[in-house]
Amino acid sequence: MTYCVGLLxxxxxxxxxxxxxxxxxxxISVVTKMKTWDVPGDRFLCLLSAGNLATTQATVSLLEERGVAPAKRVPAILNQPSMFQTAKLVGDTLAEVIAHTRAASGPSSESRFSGSFIFGGQINGGRPRLFMIYPEGNFIEAGADNPFFQIGEHKYGRPIIIRxxxxxxxxxxxxxxxxxxxxxxxxxNLSVGLPIDMQFYDADSHKAGHRQRFDHRDPYYRKISEGWSDALKNAFDRLPPFRIGMPSSEDMPEDDRGELDRPRRVI
Structure with missing residues (x-):
């Protein structure tokens, strides 16, 4: 399992x-799941991967080597005219790798050799863009209503980002x-672990921004971890205490009870 996030x-x-x-x-071993490319002044691309490691690594290798003569080693992923076309190339390549593995190993192997990507960046002439790429090769784009994507073990960290x-x-x-x-x-979840890789991209810079790796010795990560635990405990302590015998909704007048039972929008 893994956990990756791209946020716009x-x-x-x-x-x-x-x-x-x-x-x-x-x-258990440590393997980076983040791959970046940049051509300063022209483009920056970042790819985060989840799923079968052999599948995702094979996809990245094909993106870097396919159709490129050894004497002119310019990765195919850097030859696309737009972020959309680059996302399509990544999706097509991923679907091809999975299909090849399925053909060699049988249909039952499809789920075991699956993979997915978060892909983002900017190409000169366009805006910063962020995509979620599925094993089938299709993809969706982030926008105002969905400004971030997660892959892997996302359920524990999602509410924090949304709020x-x-x-x-x-x-x-x-x-x-x-x-x-x-x-x-x-x-x-024990299947997600340190170190954590982080990459910044500053809009319209067309080059890689700050990159950092956090491990268990990193002083800032430790402050974040300990501070968040303390903040949750303090917030919990400030909530109204429960007392046996407190009025319940059944003890309230009908008008007030309806206010409690009314569905609420969760943010």
Whole structure:
């Protein structure tokens, strides 16, 4: 299992991924799931992967080598005219790798050798864009209504992002938000683990931004982890206490009870 997030804000993009890969509880290793390319002044691309490691690595290798003569080693992924066309290339290549594996191993192997990607960046002449690419090769794009994508073990960290995200936040604040999301996920699922890779992209810079790896010794990550735990405990302590004998909805007048039972919008 894994956990990766790509988040789009007005200032640019923030990418984050864990590095744990395992084939059983006694076979755990560290492998980066983040791949970046940049041509300063022209484009920056970032790819986060989840799923079968052999599948995702084969896809990245094909993107870098296909159709390129050894004497002119320019990755195919850097030859596309737009982010949309590049996302389509990634999706087509992923679907091809999975189809080839299925043909060699039988239909029952499809789920075992599946994979998915978060892909984002910017090409000169276009805006920063972010995509979720599925095993079938199709994809969707982030926008105002869905400004971030997650792949892997996403359920523990998603509520934190939904409640706190603001498209006007700085990249540094977005990084803090994602670190809280990752810390909550790591505490809840042993298949997601440190180190965490992070990549910034500043809108319209057309080059890689700040990149950093956080491990268990990192002082900032430790402050985030401990501070979030303390903040949750303090928030819990400030909630109204429960008392036996307190009025319940059944004890309230009909008009007041209806107010409690009315469906509410959850944010």
């Amino acid at each position: 804000v007005d200032k640019g993009l923030v990418f984050m991924s864990d590095t744990r890969t395992n084939a059983g509880i006694d076979n 706190t995200y603001d498209r006007k936040m700085q990249l540094e604040d977005a990084a803090k938000l994602l670190l809280v999301s990752f810390d909550s996920t790591i505490r809840s």
